[in-house]
Amino acid sequence: MTVSGWDAEVAVIGLGAWGSAALWQLAMRGVDVIGVDQFPPGHTWGASHGGSRMFRITCLEHPGLVPLARRSGELWRELEKASGEELFVRSGGLLIGPPDGPITQGTLRAAETHRIEVEVLTAAELADRYPLHAAVPPGHIGIREPGAGIVRPEATIRAALEQARAAGARVLTGSRVTGVSAAGGGVEVATPTGTLHVRRAVVAVGAWLPTLVPGLPLEAVRMPICWFRPGDGGKGFELDRFPVFMREIDGGRVLWGNGRENGYDVKLGLEYGGGGFRPMDPQDTDRSVGAEDWSELARLLAVCVPGLDPVPARVAVGMFCRTPDGQFVIGSPGGDPGLIVAGGCNAHGGKHALGIGEALADLVTEGETRMPLDFTDVDRRF
Ligand SMILES: Cc1cc2nc3c(=O)[nH]c(=O)nc-3n(C[C@H](O)[C@H](O)[C@H](O)COP(=O)(O)OP(=O)(O)OC[C@H]3O[C@@H](n4cnc5c(N)ncnc54)[C@H](O)[C@@H]3O)c2cc1C
Incomplete structure (x- = not known):
C-alpha cells in the first residue's frame, strides 16, 4: 500500500476493448488508476480480436444506443489523433433484408428517430452498386449508412493503453485476478502474486464476468x-x-x-x-x-x-x-459504489467501446453519467 493507504485509487480489471477505454478515460482525468489483465493486449482469447468490428450509428439493437455510438465515433477520432494511427475506416455499411424484417426495420427506426443519414436501395439498385452481394430477392431492400465502417479492435486497445500510460496509468498484464471483494471501505483485488487495495474497481472482463462476479444473468x-x-x-x-x-x-x-x-x-x-x-x-x-x-x-x-x-x-x-434481453449490464450491483461492472456485450458492444469507457469513467468520478444508459442498469429486472 502507498502512503495514501491505497495501491491505486481505481483498478480497471480486464483490458479488452471496454476496459482499455475506461483506463484511458480515467487516466486522462488525472485519476490514479491501474489496469490489470490476465493476457497481453490484443490477445485472441476473448471478444476483441479478428482485425475488425462493424461500426454503425443505426443501432437496431436498441434505439437508446445511438448517442453512445455517436460519442464513440467522436472518441475514435480523438484516439486516432492522439495515437497517429488509423483505427476507424469509414467505408459505409449495408443493412440488407426484407423491408419488414428486424434488420431493416430496426435500422430505419434508429435512422428516423435520431436523424441519421441513410440511403434506401431497391434490390436492383443494390445489385447494380454492390454486385458482390448476389441473390438478394426482388422485394428486399438495402440500407446504406455512409457513416458506418469498421473499427480495428486490437489496434484500438493498444492505442488506448498507450495513451493511458502516457497520462500516468499503470498497466499490469499477465496477472489473473482471482477475486474482487469489498474490504476496509474499498475493494480488495486478489491475484496469485498479491492483493491490490483500491478505493474502487471497474470490472470489464468480458465473457469471464460470471466467473469473477457471480449472480449476474450472463x-x-x-x-x-x-x-x-x-x-x-x-x-x-x-x-x-x-x-x-x-x-x-x-x-x-x-x-x-x-x-x-x-x-x-x-x-x-x-x-x-x-x-x-x-x-x-x-x-x-x-x-x-x-x-x-x-x-x-x-x-x-x-x-x-x-x-x-x-x-x-x-x-x-x-x-x-x-444477457436475457440482449442489452449490456453496466453499474454497481446492489448499489455498492466500490464496484462497477460492465459486461454482457451480446456481440454488439465493439462499436460502443470508447463511449462505454467514458461512461465508466463518469460513474467512477461523478457517480453518474450523462450518457442515457438506464436500460443497461445492472440491477434491472430481467
Ligand atoms: C466474434 C465476435 C464478433 C463481434 N462483432 C462485433 C461487431 O461487428 N460490432 C460490434 O459492435 N461488436 C461486435 N462484437 C462485440 C465486441 O467485440 C465486444 O463487445 C468488444 O470487443 C468488448 O469486449 P470486452 O472488452 O467486453 O471483452 P474482452 O475483449 O473479452 O476483454 C475482457 C478482458 O478481460 C480480461 N480478463 C478476464 N478475466 C480476467 C481476470 N480474472 N483477471 C484479469 N483479466 C481478466 C481478458 O483477458 C480480456 O482481455 C463481436 C464479438 C465477437 C466475439
Whole structure:
C-alpha cells in the first residue's frame, strides 16, 4: 500500500476493448488508476480480436444506443489523433433484408428517430452498386449508412493503453485476478502474486464476468469468425467494394461480414448460426476449430456471395456474454459504489467501446453519467 493507504485509487480489471477505454478515460482525468489483465493486449482469447468490428450509428439493437455510438465515433477520432494511427475506416455499411424484417426495420427506426443519414436501395439498385452481394430477392431492400465502417479492435486497445500510460496509468498484464471483494471501505483485488487495495474497481472482463462476479444473468458464448479468399486469386473483394454489412437471408438468419482490409481476407459469420455458436465455459482454454464452425456458412456462400472459395482461409473463435434481453449490464450491483461492472456485450458492444469507457469513467468520478444508459442498469429486472 502507498502512503495514501491505497495501491491505486481505481483498478480497471480486464483490458479488452471496454476496459482499455475506461483506463484511458480515467487516466486522462488525472485519476490514479491501474489496469490489470490476465493476457497481453490484443490477445485472441476473448471478444476483441479478428482485425475488425462493424461500426454503425443505426443501432437496431436498441434505439437508446445511438448517442453512445455517436460519442464513440467522436472518441475514435480523438484516439486516432492522439495515437497517429488509423483505427476507424469509414467505408459505409449495408443493412440488407426484407423491408419488414428486424434488420431493416430496426435500422430505419434508429435512422428516423435520431436523424441519421441513410440511403434506401431497391434490390436492383443494390445489385447494380454492390454486385458482390448476389441473390438478394426482388422485394428486399438495402440500407446504406455512409457513416458506418469498421473499427480495428486490437489496434484500438493498444492505442488506448498507450495513451493511458502516457497520462500516468499503470498497466499490469499477465496477472489473473482471482477475486474482487469489498474490504476496509474499498475493494480488495486478489491475484496469485498479491492483493491490490483500491478505493474502487471497474470490472470489464468480458465473457469471464460470471466467473469473477457471480449472480449476474450472463452466459458466455462461443462465436466462430471465418475468413475466405476470392476464388480468382484474391481480387475484387476489397472493403470499398464489399463494405461491412448485415444481411438477413432465409428464415431470418443473418449473415455479417466485411471485405478485405489491412491484410485480412474477407471476413464472414452467421449471427446465432452454425454448430460452433454455443454456450461455453469461459475458463475452457480449448479454441480449436472444426467443420461445424464454417460448413453452414460455406454452403450459403455459393448462393449469397459467389466468387469466394468456400473453404475458409482461416477460422478463429471469439467469446462474449449474452444477457436475457440482449442489452449490456453496466453499474454497481446492489448499489455498492466500490464496484462497477460492465459486461454482457451480446456481440454488439465493439462499436460502443470508447463511449462505454467514458461512461465508466463518469460513474467512477461523478457517480453518474450523462450518457442515457438506464436500460443497461445492472440491477434491472430481467
Ligand atoms: C466474434 C465476435 C464478433 C463481434 N462483432 C462485433 C461487431 O461487428 N460490432 C460490434 O459492435 N461488436 C461486435 N462484437 C462485440 C465486441 O467485440 C465486444 O463487445 C468488444 O470487443 C468488448 O469486449 P470486452 O472488452 O467486453 O471483452 P474482452 O475483449 O473479452 O476483454 C475482457 C478482458 O478481460 C480480461 N480478463 C478476464 N478475466 C480476467 C481476470 N480474472 N483477471 C484479469 N483479466 C481478466 C481478458 O483477458 C480480456 O482481455 C463481436 C464479438 C465477437 C466475439
